[in-house]
Amino acid sequence: xxxxxxxxxxxxxxxFAPERAGRPNAFGDGEAESCPFCAxxxxxxxxxxxxxxxxxxxxxxxxxxxxxxxxxxIVESPEHGATFDGIGHAAEAIETYIRRYEKHSHxxxxxxxxxxxxxxxxxxxxxxxQAMPLPYVPPRAAREAAAFREAAQCPLCRTxxxxxxxxxxxxETADAVRLTPNAPGHAYEQWIVPLAHSNEMSLTTPAQRHxxxxxxxxxxxxxxxxxxxxxxxFMNFPRENTAHFYVSVVPRRSAIAGFELATGTFIDIIDPVxxxxxxx
Ligand SMILES: [Zn+2]
Ligand SMILES: [Zn+2]
Numbered sequence: 335x336x337x338x339x340x341x342x343x344x345x346x347x348x349x350f351a352p353e354r355a356g357r358p359n360a361f362g363d364g365e366a367e368s369c370p371f372c373a374x375x376x377x378x379x380x381x382x383x384x385x386x387x388x389x390x391x392x393x394x395x396x397x398x399x400x401x402x403x404x405x406x407x408i409v410e411s412p413e414h415g416a417t418f419d420g421i422g423h424a425a426e427a428i429e430t431y432i433r434r435y436e437k438h439s440h441x442x443x444x445x446x447x448x449x450x451x452x453x454x455x456x457x458x459x460x461x462x463x464q465a466m467p468l469p470y471v472p473p474r475a476a477r478e479a480a481a482f483r484e485a486a487q488c489p490l491c492r493t494x495x496x497x498x499x500x501x502x503x504x505x506e507t508a509d510a511v512r513l514t515p516n517a518p519g520h521a522y523e524q525w526i527v528p529l530a531h532s533n534e535m536s537l538t539t540p541a542q543r544h545x546x547x548x549x550x551x552x553x554x555x556x557x558x559x560x561x562x563x564x565x566x567x568f569m570n571f572p573r574e575n576t577a578h579f580y581v582s583v584v585p586r587r588s589a590i591a592g593f594e595l596a597t598g599t600f601i602d603i604i605d606p607v608x609x610x611x612x613x614x
Contacts, residue, residue: 336402338469347470349401357399357457366414370398371460373412384433391423392430397464404438404467414460418448418566419555421461424547428535431463431568432543436536438467439572443475446570450554451563454586463566475571482577490578491531502606504614505552509545512553514606514613519584521604522560524553524613526581533571535579546581553583556613561587 336351358370370378371393379395383406386392390412397405410418410427418424431446438444445466449455471479482488497503497513505512510528526549528542538546550566557564563586571577594600 336400344473346473347468351399351401354399354401369414369458369460371407371409371458371462372414379407384430386423386426386430391421392427394430394434402466402468404441404465406434406465408434408463408465410461410463416461417450417554417558418461419551419558421551424551425544427463428543428547428550431465432535432538434465435534435568435570438465439534439536441467441469443468443471443572444570445472446568448566450565451561451586453563453589454565456563475569478569479571479574479577482571482574485576488531488576488578490527490580494527494529500607502610504556504610505549507545507548509539509542510549512549514610516606518602518606518609519600521587521602522557522585522609522613524557524583526550526553526583528579531578533574533577533579535568535570538579550581550583553581553613557583557585560612561585563587 336349336353339348339350340346341348366372369375373389376382380398381395383394383396385394393409395407397407408430410416411421421427435444435446445468446463448461448463450461494503494511497516500516502516503511503513504524509530510526512524512526514524526546528538528546530542532538554564554566565584565586567582567584569580569582571579
C-alpha cells in the first residue's frame, strides 16, 4: 500500500508508491484493443464503483495502481478517441466529479485532475480524470488558502472585473467566466471561475455546474489548438470559506525545466493578451 514520507528539509509530504512503477503504458499502435478504459474491456479494471447510463457513458472504478488509498479513476467516455470537448454529457461528468469529491471530502484534501497526452503525464491515452484523497493539505492549496484568508477581499472576486477590462475574459455565462489569468504560470493557461464565491465545487448550484461544464469544454477545445497535452486541475479549498474554487486548464507545451524545479516559480513567455486572442 502507498504511504507518505516527508521532504527532509521542508517537511512537505511526498507520496511513496513504488508499486506504480509497474503500471502499463497504453500508448502506441493498436492501443484501443488493449485499452482497459474502452467499452467491452470492463473486466480489465478493478470492480466498478459507479456508472452513468447503461450502456455506460461514464464509469468510476478504483485505480489499479493506487498512489493513495481511495485513488479513483473516472472515465468520461466509452470511446477511445473521445475528448472532453466532444462528449455530449459534460454536465454529467462534472456531476460525477462532484459526487466522487463529496465521497472523500471528509479527509484533508482531494486532488482531482486529468492528464491528457504523454507530456501531461497520462499513462493511458483514453480520457479520464483521477480523484486522490490525501491525508494532508498539499503545499499549493495551503499557500493559496492562506492568501485568500489574509486578503481583505477575495482575490478572484476582486480581479474578475480587472480581467474584463484587460481583455482577458474569454467568455462568460450568468454563472461563471473563462479567463486567462494576467500572470499565468504557463503559456495559454485558462481558468474557469464561478462568479458566485464558494470554496468547493460541491457547493455550486446546478446552473453553475452547467456553466462550468460548458466553459470547460470550450477551454479544452481551445487548449487543443495550441497543443495536444494538457492538465485540468480542480482547485478546491475545503473548510476555507474565504477561498474561491476554480478550475485551471494548463497546456503542457514545454517541459518543466531547471528554473521551475529550482525556484518553484514559472516563466511566462506568452503575453496573456495575445494568448486571449488565440483562446477566445
Ligand atoms: Zn480506450
Ligand atoms: Zn471569491
